Amino acid sequence: MMENSAVGSPNGAAPTVPAPTIVVAGGGTAGHIEPAMALADAVMRLRPDARVVALGTERGLENQLVPARGYPLELVPPVPMPRKPTFDLVKLPLKVADSVRRTRQVLDRIGADVVVGFGGYVSLPAYLAARGRVPIVVHEANKHAGLANKVGARFAAKVVAAVPGTSLPGAQVVGIPLRRSITALDRAGLRAEARRHFGLDPDAPVLLVFGGSQGARSLNSAVSQAARHFADAGVSVLHAHGPKNTVAVQEFPGKPPYVPVPYLERMDLAYAAADLVLCRSGAMTVAEVSAVGLPAVFVPLPHGNGEQALNAQPAVDAGAAMLVPDEELTSDKVTELVIPLVTDPERLARMSAAAVGLGHREADEVLAAMVLDQAVGAEGRSR
Template sequence: MRVVLTGGGTGGHIYPALAIAEQLKTDRPDTEFLYIGGKRGLENSIVPETDMPFETLDITGFRRSLSADNIKTVLRFLKGVQASSELLEKFKPDVVVGTGGYVCGPVVYAAHKLRIPTLIHEQNAIPGLTNRFLSRYVSTVAVSFDGTQDQFPKAKRVMYSGNPRATTVHRANAAEGFRLLGLSQGTPVVLVVGGSIGAKAINEAMLQMVTDIVRMPDVHFVYVTGKRYYEEAKRSLEEAPWVMPSNLHVLPYVERMPEVLAASMLVISRAGASFLAEVTSLGIPAVLIPSPNVTNNHQEVNARALEDDGAAIVIAERDLSGESLLRAVEAVVQDEYLRLRMAECSARLGKPDSAAVITAELRKLAVRAQAIRRGAL
């Protein structure tokens, strides 16, 4: 099978696409890929690290207010459709997969015009503008959160698939996570993370809470500041008038996050959809601080979905402090019954077979398209 993947801007759009590719490669090693990304997104640093052919388009998103820039966006979209058509006609894919971000728009729309089967994957509980637009044109819409299927009323077919990133992380080795952290296997680990860049509000609350983690001496805190905030956090800790707690590990970034996640008993984080898929695939309780600075406040909707099912405690950023964070952490760490119940609820929400569900749908779409071309349907 020949597959075009497109998704860009953030890791939350890129890693699900790569997880789908990984599953397809596992099922059929002879599968061929082309990844089409935007010129400005993280895909430019992430995708080239794979052995996948990579092409880019110059594409931007619409501003939500009246702006002359929107005229440029329309022109870039039309040019993007033409460029995508040329790439698709040259590569001749059996199916095109979009996992979000502005770049999906022209690529998936061009595939529709060329009558190539298409699937888009929506990571969030509230769909993005690009996927809303594309849903009426694609063969299948796959959603991460069960119950959000009705968000795409104009789609031909909507399926609950979960997030394919869950499949990748579900395979992670906890023993390797403990080894990477230099901890003995079975050490209770609380992972604090704000994403690859970091989250200022989480960092501030964590720095306020640091002096109190000595009240949990058997628990090891892995505090991932994000690259942007590492030097500032390190300096604050070094200049503080108290001794650094021995049960604190401060890092700018974790290269092998799946293994570290697998070794964790509790996660404190934002509520990006792909990261939540990773957390639930491993059945980890979470304290979530959704970012208020995202479109449609979708992170809070993501987080509340876990909270409603008993898998997470949610703290709104406006209510976040060292004290409120400490209360939430102690509530989970010190109550084994609550922790085990949250872990069970988290695992029930996890969908570790997500990538396999999506790739099965892709094969069906490809087979049907081939049958139509042969005149068998």
Template sequence: MKVVVTGGGTGGHIYPALSLIKEIKKEQPKAEILYIGTERGLESELVPRENIPFKTIHITGFRRKLSFENVKTVARFIQGVKKSKQMMKEFKPDVVIGTGGYVCGPVVYAAAKLGIPTVIHEQNSVPGLTNKFLSKYVNKIAICFEEAKKFFPEEKVVFTGNPRASEVKDVNPKMGRDSLGLVDGKKTVLIVGGSRGARPINDALLSVVGDISKKPYQVVYVTGTVHYDAVVEKVKEHSNPSNVIIKPFIHNMPDVLSAVDLIVARAGATTLAEITALGLPSILIPSPYVTNNHQEKNAHALSSKGAAILRLEKEMSGKQLIKDIDLVLSDEIKWESMHKEALQIGVPNAAADLYDLLKTVSR
């Protein structure tokens, strides 16, 4: 089996692609993979690190306002299609899959025009412009939220879930606890604002650190490297409570997620895939700065089923944060209900399901 994988820009597009590639290699060790991305995207760092053959094209996204840059983008798209076709003719893939980002546009379009079977994977509840455009040309569209179905041709849609969910199947809670120095048997809240952190979450937490020091649970706060030093200094003013652990970044996130009782986080697709696969109750504070406000809609897909508490950033305060945490951790019935609902949404075998879809459409 020969597969071209394309996707880039953010981890939310790249990590599902890497999880899928891992599944393909597990099932077919001799499978050949070619990853097509951009030189400037995060994929240029993450993909070669996994020893996956990597090639690039130059492409940018359309601006929503009239701009001469859009004329340049059209020219880059045409050139990208031409270069992608050359790569396809050399590599001769059986199937091409795009996992999101601008780079998918010319790559998947080129494959479709060459008659190569194509699939796109939409991680969010509301698709972006690229996948909406490609939906007219591809053979199948894999989705992670039922809410996304209405944006695509119904006959092409297949619910697979997010392959990233499969990363949490083989987790080690003890390793997760030990890596952070957590107290065994004590309820734990993980608060994380993404790899770059989130200032509003920082501010809410810091305003109530003194109150948290008196709580029976422990808190792990992942600040993001940008905010780490400032947060540590602020926490020092409250005598470094023993039940508050500050980290700039967590590398073994699946293990840590399996070791905690509650997460406070943004509502990116990768995060939601991981926590629902584990059945982890959540308090979601969606970023308001994303395309189509898709994080709020992602979060609503969980909160509407009772798997999460949704708090808009403008509603968030330290007092509200503690109130919500106390609500979940002090009520075993509430926690168990959220846990069960999250598991109902989760798709821990998503990577295998997406791989099966590729086999179905491949030539």
């Protein structure tokens, strides 16, 4: 336990609960990292004396996002699962054993009281290292759980999910932890400031475009090729194309600007600036867009098991969003579908109203309370 933990008081008063150390494992992509950071923030609101430590790998996006949020980051070897039967499968047991050993050393050194995993390469060694030693809480964002969470759920003290119908047995639905800057966002109140921040037209309709933390080529191509049509329609575009991609867009003097950026560090301001968003439909993205009441055109990632289409469906069914298959997203489709929508304020207002009630705005603190309960239980068992 931490050195400043109090175990009692000299005057015979009831002992205080020692400050817990919470370990979050959810590296790799923003979809894994952001809910982990939202949980960390909620833990610190509920227990300001707590310590939260994140696990990550040397190549993951967590190396930028976690330190920026003020939390310590411990690096461990990832355990990527080969997608095809190659020689890597032969080496996998050794890689797993090494990663688990080194992760266990980290958990012992920092005095972990509970491990919370959000899936991905970092969660599997965290679960295996904590098994039988530290309570485990598994959070699954998607309807179909990944391998790491399937393994972790077998010996977890608590399993929670973002949506009903997950394949993990006994999962309690709590939603996805979101940052308070998102759940408490006043889009209308921040609109003018947000548009100044990005250099957007203060009065024109604004389309926000992003394809996840790394961007999406199909979105980049289809939207950027429609730049002239946006300009002619009087629409301003804020386009996050991804740090490894570039977007060349012709300027049209006298027209609302088309603003390409590699990455959006202030998603709250991006949401506040926009009237409509065109984006992928990862679980985290759908949860945030719905929480702020932003009308959406979702373009699910065409690969994988169809998870992103499932993520988007509740918002589509509620009338808060539209869905366009990736293979159908062309510049012509953008011109025919998106421009009439973003320039129709009455329809956008109806879609925004339909988003009210979707999701779980208090998921961060609900999950934080569960995690802290496990940490307190772990302290009691260790005595």
